[in-house]
Amino acid sequence: MLDSVALTDMAEQVLQIKVAISSRFENIDLVDAVMEAAMRHFGFDEETVERLGLAIREAVANGVRHGNRQEPTKRVELTCDLKQDVMALRITDEGSGFDVDAIPDPLTANNLFNPSGRGILLMRAFMDEVAFDFDNNGGTQVTLKKSLPSPPSDAGSEEDES
Amino acid sequence: MKIPVRNRDGVTILQPTGKITIGIGDVALRDAVDDALAAGSTSILVDFQRASKMDSSGMAELVAAFKKVKESGGEIKLLHLPSNIRDVLAITQISRVFEIFDDEDEAVASFN
Numbered sequence: 661m662l663d664s665v666a667l668t669d670m671a672e673q674v675l676q677i678k679v680a681i682s683s684r685f686e687n688i689d690l691v692d693a694v695m696e697a698a699m700r701h702f703g704f705d706e707e708t709v710e711r712l713g714l715a716i717r718e719a720v721a722n723g724v725r726h727g728n729r730q731e732p733t734k735r736v737e738l739t740c741d742l743k744q745d746v747m748a749l750r751i752t753d754e755g756s757g758f759d760v761d762a763i764p765d766p767l768t769a770n771n772l773f774n775p776s777g778r779g780i781l782l783m784r785a786f787m788d789e790v791a792f793d794f795d796n797n798g799g800t801q802v803t804l805k806k807s808l809p810s811p812p813s814d815a816g817s818e819e820d821e822s
Numbered sequence: 823m824k825i826p827v828r829n830r831d832g833v834t835i836l837q838p839t840g841k842i843t844i845g846i847g848d849v850a851l852r853d854a855v856d857d858a859l860a861a862g863s864t865s866i867l868v869d870f871q872r873a874s875k876m877d878s879s880g881m882a883e884l885v886a887a888f889k890k891v892k893e894s895g896g897e898i899k900l901l902h903l904p905s906n907i908r909d910v911l912a913i914t915q916i917s918r919v920f921e922i923f924d925d926e927d928e929a930v931a932s933f934n
Contacts, residue, residue: 685845710875710906717877721844767915773889775882778914782878785913 675742680735681720683728683753691720691738698740702747703809712806715786718779719751719802727755727800742808749804756798823847825854833930834863835901839872842880842907851880855887855898864896865933869926871902881916888919897921901929 679694681687695716699709720736728734734754741748766777783790789805823846826837836854841847851868858866866887876884891898899921903911911917923929 688844689841707906711909714875714877714910717843721877721879725844772915772919773885775886778878778881781914782910 677740678737680737681724682732683724683730683734683736684732685721685724685730688717688720688724691736692717695738695740699747702742705809708809711786715783715804716749716751718782719749719804722779722802723751723753723755723800726758727753729755745808745810747806747808749802751802751804752795752799754797754799757794757800760792823850825850827854827858830926831930831934833865833867833933834858834861835867835869835926835930837869837872841875841877842873842883843875843877844879848877848879848883851883851887855883855890859890859894859896864891864894866891866896866898867901867923867926867929867933868898869901870904870907873904873907876907876910878914881910881914884911885916885919897933899923899929899932901926 677694677698679691681691692713696709696713699712700706704712716738720738723736724730728736737752739750741750760780763780764771764774764777766772766774766781771777780790783802783804787804787806789803791803793801793803795801823839825839828835828837836851836858838847838851838854842851855866868884868887888898901923903922908917908922911920921932923932
């Protein structure tokens, strides 16, 4: 009689990824590469990986450019938590924060040629939840959440194969 | 990074490669458009066949290019948009301001 293989209980599996970069534009590609690989592993299809990757890239780029003003001694940190059926990301910088409501809506005719506002638009378009919080020192924390595709690609079949 | 440029029937064709994203690809696009305008070109076609992705910084340069070229009395149009870039240009509604082509012959002919 074959021993049955114990399948990981996805409901109890916890996985965390942390990436920290100094505030240089070229480092954004590294975060992008790590997260795209991770999201493929989580079972997102290529189109979704592309979209979510762009949303994450925008959050990290905002931290590098607007938050930390490209000061290489300041870090942008990304933490990705995978719990049950949700991918939750937290992106923090060491800047002085900003007024989310003051960001112009890039979709109005007057703002179509305005350079800013599209990063947040893309985050909101592609993620299920987007939130901005500011710590006591003013640093920005962006929270991005996305439900995992179901069923997870690497989960075992629920059928009884005994 | 310098964007390859060629001319066809009076149209300046720019062909960015890889990522048109913050810090490198966006600046390269801006420089290529500025160089084309400085050289007197009024018909500019950006061919995205070899472009892999575009972020909001690339999009900001694209709309800035549209404005600059228009102010110079010229036209700038887009060719061969990969589906992912087409997707984000639609979401940001940037695609509303540009003429977009899938065929180079048709795109070049449209300037005349």
